[in-house]
Each structure stands twice: as C-alpha cells, then as structure tokens.
Amino acid sequence: MLLDGKNVANEKMSRIRTEIDAIKDKYKINPALRLLQVGNDPASTIYANSKIKRGKRLGIEVELERFDTINQSDFVDHIKSINARDDINGIMIESPLPDGMNFYDAVNNISFYKDSDGMTAYNQGNLAMKNEMIAPATARAVVDILEYYNIEEKRACIINRSPVVGRPLSMLLLNRDYTVTVCHSKTPDLRAVCMENNVVIVAVGIPEFLDKTYVTEESTVVDVGINYSGEKISGDADFPALEGIVKNITPVPGGVGIVTATDIFENFLNGLKFQLKNIK
Ligand code: NAP
Numbered sequence: 386m387l388l389d390g391k392n393v394a395n396e397k398m399s400r401i402r403t404e405i406d407a408i409k410d411k412y413k414i415n416p417a418l419r420l421l422q423v424g425n426d427p428a429s430t431i432y433a434n435s436k437i438k439r440g441k442r443l444g445i446e447v448e449l450e451r452f453d454t455i456n457q458s459d460f461v462d463h464i465k466s467i468n469a470r471d472d473i474n475g476i477m478i479e480s481p482l483p484d485g486m487n488f489y490d491a492v493n494n495i496s497f498y499k500d501s502d503g504m505t506a507y508n509q510g511n512l513a514m515k516n517e518m519i520a521p522a523t524a525r526a527v528v529d530i531l532e533y534y535n536i537e538e539k540r541a542c543i544i545n546r547s548p549v550v551g552r553p554l555s556m557l558l559l560n561r562d563y564t565v566t567v568c569h570s571k572t573p574d575l576r577a578v579c580m581e582n583n584v585v586i587v588a589v590g591i592p593e594f595l596d597k598t599y600v601t602e603e604s605t606v607v608d609v610g611i612n613y614s615g616e617k618i619s620g621d622a623d624f625p626a627l628e629g630i631v632k633n634i635t636p637v638p639g640g641v642g643i644v645t646a647t648d649i650f651e652n653f654l655n656g657l658k659f660q661l662k663n664i665k
Contacts, residue, residue, distance in 0.1 A: 386633045405654065417473050418653055420447060502652070526644035540584065545586070593623040595627070596627070
C-alpha cells in the first residue's frame with residue numbers, strides 16, 4: 386500500500402483549522418507564529434514561505450523576521466523578548482544558522498510552550514515522560530502516518546540517531562509499545578537489523594540508500610529523507626525498486642515531508658492551548 390502523506394496532512398489540517406477558528410471565536414485573539422531567519426539560505430526561505438502559506442490556510446498569522454547578520458547573544462535576547470510577548474504564540478528558528486551561531490543553544494531559549502518545532506531540550510525530555518504536548522515535528526509525522534494507516538507491526542528500526550528524527554522518534558514509538566532499534570553509521574550488519582524489523586524508518590540523507598537488500602515483503606518503509614538533485618526531490622529509499630516488493634511504503638515527495646509541515650502547526654496549536662489555559 387502507498388502510505389500517502391497527503392491524506393494524513395489533509396485530515397490534520399481540517400482538525401487544526403476547526404480548533405483555531407473556535408479559539409479565535411472564543412478568545413477574540415489572532416494567533417501568530419514568528420519565524421526567525423538569519424542570513425538568506427535559499428532552501429530555508431522556501432520552507433519559510435511554505436509555512437506562511439500553510440498558516441494562511443489554517444487562519445494562523447505566520448510572519449518571517451529575517452536578520453542579515455546578528456550575533457548569538459543578541460539573537461538570544463531577541464528570542465527572549467518574543468517569549469515575553471503575548472501576541473506571538475509560537476516561535477521557530479529557520480535552519481541553518483550561519484557559521485559561528487549555535488542552533489540548539491538558540492532554540493533552548495524559546496519558551497517550551499512557544500516551541501512550534503518541538504526542538505527544545507525541555508520538550509524532547511518530556512517525550513521520555515510520555516508527555517507529547519509538543520514533539521519534534523518530523524518524528525511526530527512518522528508516527529502520524531503509521532497510526533493513520535493502522536500499521537499494526539510493533540517492531541521498528543530507525544536508521545538515524547539525530548535529535549531531529551531518530552532520538553525523539555524512538556520515544557514516540559516506545560510510548561506506543563513498539564520495540565525499537567535505533568541504528569546509525571556504526572551499526573554492524575544493518576541489513577540484517579532491517580530484515581528483522583518490519584517497520585523500517587530511513588533518514589540517512591543518501592538517495593536510494595535503502596534498496597531491496599534491506600527489506601522483505603513484510604516491510605513497511607517510512608522514508609524521511611529529502612534529497613535535492615536540481616529540481617527533483619527524492620528520498621532515501623529506492624522507491625521504484627521497493628514499491629513492488631514491500632508491504633507499505635511512503636512516497637517522496639508527498640510522504641513524511643507534507644505531514645511534518647502540518648505537525649509544526651499541531652505543536653503550535655497545543656502550545657497555544659497551554660498558553661490560554663495557564664498564562665493568559
Ligand atoms: P543527520 O543529523 O545528518 O543524521 C543522519 C543519520 O543517518 C545519522 O544518525 C547517521 O549516523 C545516519 N547515517 C548516515 N549514513 C549512514 C549509513 N551509511 N548507514 C547507517 N546510518 C547512516 O541528518 P538529519 O537532520 O537527521 O536528517 C536526515 C535526513 O532526513 C535528511 O535527508 C534530511 O533532509 C531529512 N529530513 C527530512 C525531514 C522531513 O520533514 N521529511 C525533516 C528533517 C530531516 P551517525 O549518527 O553515525 O552519523
């Protein structure tokens with residue numbers, strides 16, 4: 386089966402829209418997400434603009450604030466000043482930050498309830514306590530796809546151990562009673578590990594990495610990779626070769642990426658609800 390991310394994203398978009406409309410109606414507020422970009426990395430600008438568009442569809446005002454250059458300490462002060470504003474309900478730092486700046490140090494200054502990307506150490510730590518109010522959006526997207534399509538297999542291997550994908554995803558899967566193996570570039574006999582686990586989540590950043598030697602006809606492949614070759618986007622799985630072999634597979638584009646874009650707003654909504662209940 387093709388695990389089409391569009392179905393997952395569309396369902397979630399309409400639920401978020403309904404909830405945002407109800408909040409606007411009840412509290413007479415205009416929910417706003419602030420994107421912070423330093424420099425002008427073209428891919429980061431494309432992602433920022435797509436968030437602005439998606440925000441419009443959801444009734445959320447998304448504003449991009451760009452700095453040509455700023456030092457880490459002034460940037461952190463700026464983040465703190467936005468934390469203090471109650472007319473801005475979510476903050477996202479666009480990556481990459483220029484050389485000399487530290488992304489994770491900056492991110493950790495965002496108030497946890499405004500952390501729409503789910504990347505603060507506080508929200509990552511909460512996942513281990515089974516509190517998933519705000520979670521890294523890509524990891525949440527993988528779980529959303531598995532749940533939407535009722536994938537019943539509970540043995541998963543994740544080929545990635547980064548704080549963006551593998552580590553938070555391992556927590557989300559454990560919270561759902563999966564038995565999880567987290568793999569990386571030093572994992573011995575990776576093919577055998579993939580064959581033993583029916584859910585294979587790949588995020589290595591290498592086009593066509595996951596070929597037919599890693600899967601069986603029982604495999605469900607979730608492809609997190611996004612690789613650019615000119616205009617063409619491909620994942621980390623050799624989709625044409627695997628499509629006819631495996632039980633289920635996500636496409637790229639149209640798989641994890643589109644659900645991730647929506648899950649940023651799921652985080653935003655959950656953080657907004659927290660603010661309305663506990664702070665305003
Ligand atoms: P990253 O920090 O570079 O992590 C890559 C991971 O892959 C690392 O854990 C690395 O192992 C592992 N790896 C690399 N080569 C390997 C090999 N030959 N065998 C086994 N493992 C290997 O990258 P990231 O930020 O997590 O992103 C990973 C991919 O996901 C990229 O393609 C990125 O574009 C994509 N991504 C997609 C979304 C989305 O929304 N769909 C969001 C974020 C990222 P080591 O730890 O040992 O180095």
